[in-house]
Amino acid sequence: MLSRKKEIPEQLNERLATSGLRFTPQRQQVYNVLLDTRDHPTAEEVFLRAKHESPDISMATVYNCLDALVTCGLVRQVNVNRAATRYCPNMNDHCHFYCDDCGKVLDVNCTSAGPVAGAKVPSGFQVTHYELSLRGHCPDCAAKAAKLHH
Amino acid sequence: MLSRKKEIPEQLNERLATSGLRFTPQRQQVYNVLLDTRDHPTAEEVFLRAKHESPDISMATVYNCLDALVTCGLVRQVNVNRAATRYCPNMNDHCHFYCDDCGKVLDVNCTSAGPVAGAKVPSGFQVTHYELSLRGHCPDCAAKAAKLHH
DNA sequence: CTTCAGCTTAGAATAATTCTAAGTATTGAC
DNA sequence: GTCAATACTTAGAATTATTCTAAGCTGAAG
Ligand SMILES: [Mn+2]
Ligand SMILES: [Mn+2]
Ligand SMILES: [Zn+2]
Ligand SMILES: [Zn+2]
Numbered sequence: 001m002l003s004r005k006k007e008i009p010e011q012l013n014e015r016l017a018t019s020g021l022r023f024t025p026q027r028q029q030v031y032n033v034l035l036d037t038r039d040h041p042t043a044e045e046v047f048l049r050a051k052h053e054s055p056d057i058s059m060a061t062v063y064n065c066l067d068a069l070v071t072c073g074l075v076r077q078v079n080v081n082r083a084a085t086r087y088c089p090n091m092n093d094h095c096h097f098y099c100d101d102c103g104k105v106l107d108v109n110c111t112s113a114g115p116v117a118g119a120k121v122p123s124g125f126q127v128t129h130y131e132l133s134l135r136g137h138c139p140d141c142a143a144k145a146a147k148l149h150h
Numbered sequence: 151m152l153s154r155k156k157e158i159p160e161q162l163n164e165r166l167a168t169s170g171l172r173f174t175p176q177r178q179q180v181y182n183v184l185l186d187t188r189d190h191p192t193a194e195e196v197f198l199r200a201k202h203e204s205p206d207i208s209m210a211t212v213y214n215c216l217d218a219l220v221t222c223g224l225v226r227q228v229n230v231n232r233a234a235t236r237y238c239p240n241m242n243d244h245c246h247f248y249c250d251d252c253g254k255v256l257d258v259n260c261t262s263a264g265p266v267a268g269a270k271v272p273s274g275f276q277v278t279h280y281e282l283s284l285r286g287h288c289p290d291c292a293a294k295a296a297k298l299h300h
Numbered sequence: 301c302t303t304c305a306g307c308t309t310a311g312a313a314t315a316a317t318t319c320t321a322a323g324t325a326t327t328g329a330c
Numbered sequence: 331g332t333c334a335a336t337a338c339t340t341a342g343a344a345t346t347a348t349t350c351t352a353a354g355c356t357g358a359a360g
Binding site for chain 2: 097108113135
């Protein structure tokens with residue numbers, strides 16, 4: 001990685017442009033952090049990871065960049081209980097599993113109709129968004145717990 | 151309502167006792183506020199309503215009482231996005247609809263299996279809780295919007 | 301080269317909630 | 331009943347995540 005030219009990724013650039021936003025190195029950096037490790041980091045965690053590559057980036061900028069990425073539809077916010085908001089670059093229809101033991105947040109596939117169909121929404125209600133979060137024990141932690149009981 | 155004796159409602163008293171908690175007038179008052187108007191008020195709103203009857207109650211006490219009621223299983227917390235936590239005394243299995251127009255939060259029935267069945271949870275995951283929140287337009291607001299377009 | 305809108309930044313401000321420490325009330329031996 | 335132990339309420343301070351503010355920077359367009 002000796003030459004680091006201005007290779008602006010067109011996909012990010014275009015998406016930003018459609019929302020009237022500019023491409024900036026900070027936005028690129030923040031987006032890369034999210035794509036790099038898809039573990040639903042908080043803004044704080046994104047900040048720490050981004051600082052490795054760009055030591056001068058500020059927390060405010062991380063919030064601003066995350067906001068820009070959400071606005072242009074490349075990233076979504078994930079809220080579990082009232083903990084700090086997490087960020088997810090997977091824009092496919094999915095929901096989230098939160099492990100009460102290790103705290104990991106994992107993607108779970110579900111079709112758009114899926115969870116909403118499971119709810120008995122009375123007629124007259126227009127559902128435009130939904131958010132389903134699941135909590136419990138992830139396979140790893142469930143296995144560990146099983147071992148402790150022999 | 152001239153005589154206001156110490157009629158301790160046994161149901162609340164028992165529920166508190168099973169969690170090692172005591173009956174107090176403040177807890178009664180806060181619970182009454184929730185039962186009175188089931189519109190999913192925030193702690194702040196509960197505080198304001200409780201003050202009508204008990205002008206000396208404090209915000210900290212409202213938070214403490216709500217916490218006690220949640221602990222003993224009479225009340226559940228409802229989080230929509232990152233707004234202030236709301237409180238719901240309906241302990242039947244249900245999820246919530248949030249109207250983006252008027253901000254109302256309404257109960258929507260759904261069987262325990264419902265929304266989780268709609269998600270394709272891989273085997274190995276143990277789901278102990280789930281939370282489904284729906285957003286969109288409530289019947290009232292949808293009707294109003296329809297009128298504006300003739 | 302100037303202008304101007306958009307961007308980044310540090311630090312202040314805000315909002316919801318939790319913590320702290322002090323005073324009260326209730327319980328349950330004795 | 332007295333007394334100590336425990337639980338509860340309260341005001342205000344502290345905390346946490348997030349947003350706001352104001353100043354300086356940047357890069358495209360004229
Ligand atoms: Mn995700
Ligand atoms: Mn409810
Ligand atoms: Zn786990
Ligand atoms: Zn409405």
